[in-house]
Amino acid sequence: MSDTRQFFDGIFNNAKVNAILVMDQNGHIKSVNDAFTSAYGYKTEDLLDQHFRILFTEKDQLIRKPEIELNITQREGSSTDENYLVHKNGTPIWVTGESVLVKTPESPCVVKIIHNIHAQKQLERYLLHTSELLEGLFESVQQSGLVILDAQMKVVKTNERFKQMFGITEPVAAGTKLRQVSHPFWNEKEIHDDLRNAIVNSTPIQKVYVVDNGNQTFRRLHIASKAIVGDDGSDKQILLMVKEE
Numbered sequence: 001m002s003d004t005r006q007f008f009d010g011i012f013n014n015a016k017v018n019a020i021l022v023m024d025q026n027g028h029i030k031s032v033n034d035a036f037t038s039a040y041g042y043k044t045e046d047l048l049d050q051h052f053r054i055l056f057t058e059k060d061q062l063i064r065k066p067e068i069e070l071n072i073t074q075r076e077g078s079s080t081d082e083n084y085l086v087h088k089n090g091t092p093i094w095v096t097g098e099s100v101l102v103k104t105p106e107s108p109c110v111v112k113i114i115h116n117i118h119a120q121k122q123l124e125r126y127l128l129h130t131s132e133l134l135e136g137l138f139e140s141v142q143q144s145g146l147v148i149l150d151a152q153m154k155v156v157k158t159n160e161r162f163k164q165m166f167g168i169t170e171p172v173a174a175g176t177k178l179r180q181v182s183h184p185f186w187n188e189k190e191i192h193d194d195l196r197n198a199i200v201n202s203t204p205i206q207k208v209y210v211v212d213n214g215n216q217t218f219r220r221l222h223i224a225s226k227a228i229v230g231d232d233g234s235d236k237q238i239l240l241m242v243k244e245e
Helices: 004-015 035-041 059-064 064-076 118-130 135-140 160-167 189-201
Strands: 019-024 028-034 078-085 093-102 109-116 145-150 154-156 206-212 218-228 239-245
Touching: 004 019, 004 206, 059 064, 059 239, 064 078, 064 093, 135 160, 145 160, 154 160, 160 239, 189 206, 189 218, 189 239
Parallel strands: none
Antiparallel strands: 019 028, 019 109, 078 093, 093 109, 145 154, 145 239, 206 218, 218 239
């Protein structure tokens, strides 16, 4: 057990990108790591023993979003979310995260890992409101691979990061079928079924996939989708945002 605690402490204290907060099972904050402080301004003493609902916007508090999230975590062992987190200075920041119920001999707790996706969200909003692509803006997203597909799952556009993530050396031509992208992941049934569901039923993808690197190693990719619809309601496309965990 001490080895496990030491392992967790190492992740908690040394993480630079993964903001982590620890709560009791009722949602009262017990500690946050340096990555959380760096990203959102709060130190542990600012939040100690306060309910994590104070990190949500008033709108999300009114619809009891934090309580619903906590209830799912307690019932199912984990939950995911995508919403605003209010910075200490009052600025709402789009984040996505996972809350995990951890049972220990002392007392259960909830560990919440949070990722800042504000830049990606701004890009989504731009695409949704204008249905146009600015080359510089699309390429400026460097942490996530981006690919836009049409309703037939043909490539409309990718950014450079997408090519890097999947070892693609040549440009992916517009009109290329997704199955023809030179990485076996894009031939797998799971991602195609999820994409078809997103296109046909407008069910967004928000999922982690385990990808075989082909050398007896694996990696986890978080993929989220967003529908892009033309101003007249036609020409539906899907934006995929791919991020390594």
